[in-house]
Amino acid sequence: MTSPTVGVLALQGDVREHLAALERLGVATTRVRRPEEVDAVDALVVPGGESTTMAKLARTFGVLDPLRKRIGAGLPVLGTCAGMIMLADRVLDGAAGQETLGGIDMTVRRNAFGRQVDSFEGPVEVAGLDTPVHGVFIRAPWVESVGDGVEVLARVDHDGAPGGAAGRIVAVRQGCLMATSFHPEVGEDSRVHGLFVDLVRGS
Numbered sequence: 001m002t003s004p005t006v007g008v009l010a011l012q013g014d015v016r017e018h019l020a021a022l023e024r025l026g027v028a029t030t031r032v033r034r035p036e037e038v039d040a041v042d043a044l045v046v047p048g049g050e051s052t053t054m055a056k057l058a059r060t061f062g063v064l065d066p067l068r069k070r071i072g073a074g075l076p077v078l079g080t081c082a083g084m085i086m087l088a089d090r091v092l093d094g095a096a097g098q099e100t101l102g103g104i105d106m107t108v109r110r111n112a113f114g115r116q117v118d119s120f121e122g123p124v125e126v127a128g129l130d131t132p133v134h135g136v137f138i139r140a141p142w143v144e145s146v147g148d149g150v151e152v153l154a155r156v157d158h159d160g161a162p163g164g165a166a167g168r169i170v171a172v173r174q175g176c177l178m179a180t181s182f183h184p185e186v187g188e189d190s191r192v193h194g195l196f197v198d199l200v201r202g203s
C-alpha cells in the first residue's frame with residue numbers, strides 16, 4: 001500500500017498529537033468516530049487517554065464491534081498507552097466489565113507502574129531504531145505476558161531506565177498490530193509512528 005490513509009480513533013484522548021506525528025511523516029490522516037469512518041481507513045491509531053472511557057464511548061458510538069471485525073480481518077493498528085490496553089486480549093486491574101478491542105495475544109496490567117511513579121520519562125530502546133526514543137509514561141500499563149506470536153520491541157526497568165531482558169515489556173508487535181506503554185506522539189520524534197507506517201505500507 002503506497003499511500004495509505006491512517007485514521008486516529010477520535011472518541012477521547014490525545015488525538016491531535018497523533019494526527020500531527022503522522023502528518024510530519026507525510027501520511028494522509030482522518031479522524032474515526034462513526035461506523036462508516038471505520039471502513040474508510042487503511043490503518044488506525046488508538047491514542048492514549050483513559051481506556052475504560054474510550055471503550056464505553058466506542059460502544060456508544062457503535063464502533064466497537066466494527067473495529068473488532070476489521071482488526072480480525074487484518075487492519076493495521078498502533079495503540080499507545082490506553083490504546084495498548086484497548087488492543088490487549090486480556091487486562092489485569094481493569095474496571096469491572098472493561099471491554100477492549102483485543103487483537104494482540106498479551107496480558108496488560110493497567111496503571112502498572114504504580115501511583116508513586118505513575119508518570120516518568122526516560123530513554124527507551126526500541127527494536128528497529130538506531131538510537132533510543134524519549135519515552136513518556138503517564139499512568140502507563142505494562143505488558144505482563146505475551147503469547148508466542150508476539151514480538152517484544154522494548155523493555156524498561158521499573159524506574160524507567162533501559163531494562164534489558166529483565167525489564168518490563170513496554171512495546172510489542174503482533175503481525176500488523178503494534179502497541180506501546182509510552183506516548184510516542186509527545187514531542188517531535190515520529191520514528192515510532194514511522195515503524196508503524198512501514199508496517200502499514202508492507203501489509
Ligand SMILES: NC(=O)CC[C@H](N)C(=O)O
Binds near residue numbers: 047081082
Ligand atoms: N496515558 C494513558 O493513556 C493512561 C492510561 C490509563 N491509565 C488507562 O487505564 O486507560
